[in-house]
Amino acid sequence: MAPAGADEPVAPAAAPSRLQDLVVITGFSGAGKSTAMNVFEDAGYFCVDNLPPEMIRGLVDLFMHEGSKVEHAAVVSDVRGGEFFDALSAVVDGLTTLQVAHRVLFLDADEQTLMNRYKETRRRHPLAPTSSIATGIAAEQAALEPLKARADFVVDTTGLSAADLRRRIAAEYLPRANAGRLAVTFQSFGFKHGPPRDADLAFDVRFLPNPYYVPELRLLTGRDAQVVDYVARDGHLSDFYDRLIPLLDFLLPQYQAEGKSHLVVAVGCTGGRHRSVAVSEHLASRYGGREDLVVEVTHRDAGRAKP
Numbered sequence: 293m294a295p296a297g298a299d300e301p302v303a304p305a306a307a308p309s310r311l312q313d314l315v316v317i318t319g320f321s322g323a324g325k326s327t328a329m330n331v332f333e334d335a336g337y338f339c340v341d342n343l344p345p346e347m348i349r350g351l352v353d354l355f356m357h358e359g360s361k362v363e364h365a366a367v368v369s370d371v372r373g374g375e376f377f378d379a380l381s382a383v384v385d386g387l388t389t390l391q392v393a394h395r396v397l398f399l400d401a402d403e404q405t406l407m408n409r410y411k412e413t414r415r416r417h418p419l420a421p422t423s424s425i426a427t428g429i430a431a432e433q434a435a436l437e438p439l440k441a442r443a444d445f446v447v448d449t450t451g452l453s454a455a456d457l458r459r460r461i462a463a464e465y466l467p468r469a470n471a472g473r474l475a476v477t478f479q480s481f482g483f484k485h486g487p488p489r490d491a492d493l494a495f496d497v498r499f500l501p502n503p504y505y506v507p508e509l510r511l512l513t514g515r516d517a518q519v520v521d522y523v524a525r526d527g528h529l530s531d532f533y534d535r536l537i538p539l540l541d542f543l544l545p546q547y548q549a550e551g552k553s554h555l556v557v558a559v560g561c562t563g564g565r566h567r568s569v570a571v572s573e574h575l576a577s578r579y580g581g582r583e584d585l586v587v588e589v590t591h592r593d594a595g596r597a598k599p
Contacts, residue, residue, distance in 0.1 A: 311355045312393055313337075315366040315465070316348070316384060318439060319399030320432055321417060322409040324449045324457050325368050328399060331461040332366035334586040335473065343367045345380040352392055371432055381439055397465060398436075398443035403429055405450045455479075455490050459554035462586075474547060475554040475586040476579060480514070480572040482564025482593040491558035493543070495536065495571075500529055503566040513594050514569025523570050532571075537578065548584070564593030 315332060317325050326341065333339040340351065348367060355362045369380055387394045401409075403426075410417060410425045417428025440446060445465060449457055455477060462475050481488050483498070503509035503522045512519050523529055540557070547555055557575065561567035569591050576589035 310360060310363050311352070311365065313364045314352065314355075314387065314392055314394040316380075316394060316396045317366060317368045317399070318370050318380065318396065318436075318443075320401055320406055320429070320436065321371065322406045323399035323401040324447075324452070324454070325370060325399050327454050327457050328397065328447075328461050329366055329368050331458050331466070331475075332364075334475065334588070335462070335466050336364060338362045338365040339367070340365075341368045342372050343369050345369050345383040348383050349386060352387065352390070356392075371435060381442065384442070395445065395465075396439075396443045398440050398446045400440065400446055400448045400450075402448075402450045453490060455554070455556060463553040473584055473586050474544060474552065475588075476544070477554070477556045478572040478576045478579075478587070478589045479556055479558045480564055480568035480589075480591045480594060481558055481560045482562060482568070482596075483560050484562055485564060485593050485596070487560070488556070488558045488592065490556050492556050494558040494560060497532070497559055497561050497567045497571050500532070500561070500567045501525060502562065504563065509566070512566070513591075514566050514571070515573060519566050520570045520574075523567050529571075533574070536575075540575070540579070544579075544585070564591070564596070569594050 315337070317328050317332075319325055329339050329341060338355075343351070348369065351365075351367065354360060355365060384394070384396060406429050407425055417425050417432075447457070447460065452460070458475060458477075479488060479491065483496075487494065500523050503512070503519045506522065509516075509519055509522055514520065514523070544555070559568040559571045559575070572589050572591065576587055579585055580587040
């Protein structure tokens with residue numbers, strides 16, 4: 293005799309979620325949350341910025357659907373979500389109940405640092421759109437204190453440059469498989485504005501033809517084809533690449549073998565607008581397709597007041 297219930301249909305087992313790591317990034321406005329998210333995005337994470345807490349659960353449900361291929365995700369949720377932000381602690385508790393692998397990364401900074409960053413960008417604080425920045429920071433401190441206390445990781449970005457923060461996030465908070473990828477920043481700069489403080493390697497390209505002295509090129513940058521053609525006109529740029537690229541091909545694996553997580557390759561010309569920009573863009577394009585590298589290009593001085 294068959295046991296009771298033997299003929300009843302058996303519900304199929306739910307497909308296991310592919311989601312292996314969900315990082316919830318939060319913290320103070322101006323503390324570097326966007327920079328942190330960019331690090332995860334470069335490492336292949338599915339990223340969403342300014343996501344209200346109530347929508348995190350819906351996003352997780354999508355990730356847990358058997359058709360989802362998302363294994364790593366990062367979301368930024370902060371006070372820009374308005375009154376909905378108060379629900380973030382409860383949403384995080386719900387992720388624990390659902391047994392979703394997750395981490396809360398909290399970005400912190402002292403009040404003066406936050407003030408200075410807001411003054412530099414001339415942005416209004418989201419909690420004080422019609423009042424002072426100091427008022428907004430004070431209101432945010434009160435709103436964030438409970439969440440900071442329960443965060444898995446707290447990073448104080450006071451005194452950290454964007455490059456410093458990228459290095460720290462990549463080294464300490466990415467999974468081992470992703471952290472093994474060397475993050476390379478090709479950074480152009482102008483010697484007349486001072487050398488970069490965080491460069492690991494620096495190359496001086498002031499020997500190349502200078503477009504500054506050509507009136508129709510002066511207001512362009514090294515991203516423009518006319519400038520690149522001018523800089524390359526005497527063949528010395530090609531000769532330079534013939535020597536520089538083999539050097540980098542040798543050095544990058546050596547830095548990786550030593551466990552370095554981030555390398556800043558600085559390229560300088562006089563003003564940081566033409567020659568150094570062209571070379572940095574070329575190098576970023578040359579190395580950007582490699583699977584073992586996370587490549588970005590930045591131009592420290594190209595956006596300064598036009599000459």
